[in-house]
Amino acid sequence: MIDKYLKTRQKNNSILLVGLDSDFERITENVLDFNKKIISNTHDLICGYKINIAFYEKMGPKGLEILEETISYIRKYTELPVILDAKRGDIGNTAKAYAYYYFEHLAVDSITINPLMGIDTIEPYLEYENAHVFALALTSNTGARDFEIPDKLYLKITRKMNELNKVYKDKVGIVVGATNTEYISEIVKNSNNMLFLIPGIGAQGGNIKELFDSLNNYKNILINVSRAIIFDENPRQKTIEFNNIINKYYQSKE
Numbered sequence: 001m002i003d004k005y006l007k008t009r010q011k012n013n014s015i016l017l018v019g020l021d022s023d024f025e026r027i028t029e030n031v032l033d034f035n036k037k038i039i040s041n042t043h044d045l046i047c048g049y050k051i052n053i054a055f056y057e058k059m060g061p062k063g064l065e066i067l068e069e070t071i072s073y074i075r076k077y078t079e080l081p082v083i084l085d086a087k088r089g090d091i092g093n094t095a096k097a098y099a100y101y102y103f104e105h106l107a108v109d110s111i112t113i114n115p116l117m118g119i120d121t122i123e124p125y126l127e128y129e130n131a132h133v134f135a136l137a138l139t140s141n142t143g144a145r146d147f148e149i150p151d152k153l154y155l156k157i158t159r160k161m162n163e164l165n166k167v168y169k170d171k172v173g174i175v176v177g178a179t180n181t182e183y184i185s186e187i188v189k190n191s192n193n194m195l196f197l198i199p200g201i202g203a204q205g206g207n208i209k210e211l212f213d214s215l216n217n218y219k220n221i222l223i224n225v226s227r228a229i230i231f232d233e234n235p236r237q238k239t240i241e242f243n244n245i246i247n248k249y250y251q252s253k254e
């Protein structure tokens, strides 16, 4: 599954994901047209799209249609992988229902999950041949300091996901927020090359240099930027700028 990310990372010389967090309240046109424009203007510069389902659920039934049409558009015109940011976590029977929609119906490449309820809530996803999940480990919000950091949950989750990733052969990665960089080196030490999904750059103010210092040359990463690209007046130019600065640090560590 992660081959797809490696392939597009190489092809477009980019570890950047654009987040289609297309909040209709900030958009004056039809949301599907908005997404199509963003995709046409960015697909050759990035390694994938992350779509946060919340902004589509917010629109009601029409939102799910737009979500599906956006994914079809990405599939038709690009080879880029799609991450559905859904942050799900529920008992096995319910997880099976989520998994069916995401991997059978939408056929996305990865989803995000909340691993708090345990491994049995994650396994229903991993049973799908082409499934890949990113488990929240160290999130980018200030609330990471409520439970994840003081209770070292980020480390427990990293270790457990690392084991699971070996059993399920590269189907598991983790979410590592770019705003809490002081904990990232510990995560790196406990990860055998699991793929990291890194949000927090752009609107949330994560510092790119500090991020790369904390990663200590760890290469298996994808960096997401949503609002700072899609709501910029020139999303293509903004994508180029993010790509250039990210690549400057990523490649200088090679």
Ligand SMILES: O=c1ccn([C@@H]2O[C@H](COP(=O)(O)O)[C@@H](O)[C@H]2O)c(=O)[nH]1
Pocket: 019, 021, 052, 085, 138, 139, 140, 141, 175, 176, 177, 199, 200, 201, 202, 203, 204, 224, 225, 226, 227, 228
């Ligand atoms: O810890 C996390 C986990 C997920 N996210 C999601 O990533 C994007 C970030 O959007 P920006 O506009 O670039 O801030 C969004 O979908 C979040 O829900 C995160 O930020 N932090």
